[in-house]
Amino acid sequence: MATVLIVDDSRTSRKILGDVLRNMGLEVVGEAVNGEEGFLKYKELKPDLVTMDITMPVMSGLESLLLIKHENANAKVIMITAAGQKENLMQAVKAGAEEFLTKPLEEAEVRRVVTEVLAK
């Protein structure tokens, strides 16, 4: 069973993602509410996949992505973004993000992207 770490400062987004991922048969091994906590939990839990919100307090998803990729260049990270954050998306691509999901999150799209990334 593949393991997933959810990093998002929005409780609602964590709940939506967690429900979809668990319904897919994945194991949500941890949740974090900012980029710093996300990085620390990544190192501790070594999940197969990370979902990473971009806009968060303390440390952004982009900074956290860079730290995770520095720790493990093969880490699989899906960035979660609000609409209209094109600049952030381009930076995340350069930093090695696998894929993107846009809020509001739709179950079918989450399933499609997560399945695709885990199959790589």
Ligand SMILES: [Mg+2]
């Ligand atoms: Mg956020």
